[in-house]
Amino acid sequence: MISILKFKSKLMKKLFFILLIFPIIGYSQVNTLPNSIGIGQNTNTAVPLHINKPGEVARFQGASPYVTFYDALNFKGYIQVIGDHLEIGSKNNHNIDFYTNNLPQFRIDGTSGQITAFQKINANNGIRLSGPLQAENESVGPAGSVLVSRGNATPAWEDQKVxxxxxxxxxxxxxxxxxxxxxxxxxxxxxxxxxxxxxxxxxxxxxxxxxxxxxxxxxxxxxxxxxxxxxxxxxxxxxxxxxxxxxxxxxxxxxxxxxxxxxxxxxxxxxxxxxxxxxxxxxxxxxxxxxxxxxx
Missing domain, CATH: 2.60.120.40 (Jelly Rolls)
Incomplete structure (x- = not known):
């Protein structure tokens, strides 16, 4: 009689363990494969890391956390929080481009730091200049001159004192x-x-x-x-x-x-x-x- 009770007790423990484990496995939202990790339901195994979840999906926390980007062994750029600012940077003189509709709209030159806007700039609150105002080819107008429209041609400096x-x-x-x-x-x-x-x-x-x-x-x-x-x-x-x-x-x-x-x-x-x-x-x-x- 004692043996039968021990057997039933062991069986109940195993069933309880199975019932505890299987729901977790059956409804798991982490899918780990040799070449991909999926978090959430209906993830794409062709994507190395696919997170399908509403709300916050990733957090990088710590002292000055950063994410780096490499092309093979070449360090291309990074995103990093440093002090009170978020820094987006490139390495090895690479440009930083901002694209919309598969077209470059804004560029920061990796060598000179010059900024090129491929479309017009709307500055509703005005533009503040701390350096010289320059026209095409980096020409600086003489003091007192004005930048004059040439219609469809490039604007040019005019010295008003002639x-x-x-x-x-x-x-x-x-x-x-x-x-x-x-x-x-x-x-x-x-x-x-x-x-x-x-x-x-x-x-x-x-x-x-x-x-x-x-x-x-x-x-x-x-x-x-x-x-x-x-x-x-x-x-x-x-x-x-x-x-x-x-x-x-x-x-x-x-x-x-x-x-x-x-x-x-x-x-x-x-x-x-x-x-x-x-x-x-x-x-x-x-x-x-x-x-x-x-x-x-």
């Missing part, structure tokens, strides 16, 4: 001979460096509307003359653009002056220069001066 004042030496201007105004020895200012003092040619550094004021001081002549015809010509890109006719006199032993003003629209790199023609019967000593600046 102008010059130049005064020439007294020189002889032959009778009945056209003379190009050049050789300006004194220049008060030349903002934009558009005026060439040697040739007397102004080259527009930026497009816009320009005004030019030309003055010719005619010296005293040995013989007084009056109502002498003269012509001032303005040339644009080497071709005559405008002609102005004047009559001048040197009566009573005093010199005279001729002064004219032009307004012209110029494209970038357009050139302007002037010439003077006089018929007085003699060579005249003349001092030219030109003031030019951008209006719009």
């Amino acid at each position: 102008g010059f004042e130049a005064n020439g030496n007294i020189a002889g201007y032959n009778n009945n001979t056209e003379t190009i105004l050049s050789g300006f020895a004194s220049v008060s200012f030349n903002f934009g460096n558009g005026f060439n003092t040697s040739s007397g040619v102004f080259t527009a550094p930026t497009p816009g509307v320009y005004t030019f004021n030309l003055k010719l001081d005619i010296g005293i002549t040995p013989s007084e003359t009056s109502l002498n015809p003269s012509i001032i010509r303005m040339f644009k890109n080497g071709s005559q653009w405008k002609t102005t006719h004047y009559l001048f006199s040197t009566d009573n032993g005093y010199g005279n002056n001729i002064e004219t003003k032009y307004i012209i629209n110029l494209n970038q790199n357009d050139t302007v220069h002037f010439s003077f023609f006089q018929v007085s019967g003699a060579s005249l000593n003349i001092r030219p001066s030109i003031i030019g600046f951008k209006v719009l």
Whole structure:
């Protein structure tokens, strides 16, 4: 009788153990195979680690925890929590790219650190710059210049302070001979460096509307003359653009002056220069001066 009771007791213990173990095995959510681990139900055994579970699925906890990424033996990058920030980094000068729709949208160059946005940037709260503002090819505009739209072309810098004042030496201007105004020895200012003092040619550094004021001081002549015809010509890109006719006199032993003003629209790199023609019967000593600046 005692033997039968012992047998029943052992059998009940085994059944209890089996009932305790089998539900755990039958409803297990961890599937371990030689080449994959699945956590949760309906996991894909072709994926080395597949977690199918709602909510938080992984946690890396500790002092500055990090995850590394390798290509074979090459260390490519990492994600790490350091102090108060999350750091995403690359190694060995690799770029960091952000993709959407299988296309690169944002890139941090692994060598230079320069940032390239492949689409427009919407900055609703503005943009704060601590370094120089640069255009294409890393060109930095001169102080005071502005970045101007060129329509469909690349924006470019424009120096808004464009102008010059130049005064020439007294020189002889032959009778009945056209003379190009050049050789300006004194220049008060030349903002934009558009005026060439040697040739007397102004080259527009930026497009816009320009005004030019030309003055010719005619010296005293040995013989007084009056109502002498003269012509001032303005040339644009080497071709005559405008002609102005004047009559001048040197009566009573005093010199005279001729002064004219032009307004012209110029494209970038357009050139302007002037010439003077006089018929007085003699060579005249003349001092030219030109003031030019951008209006719009």
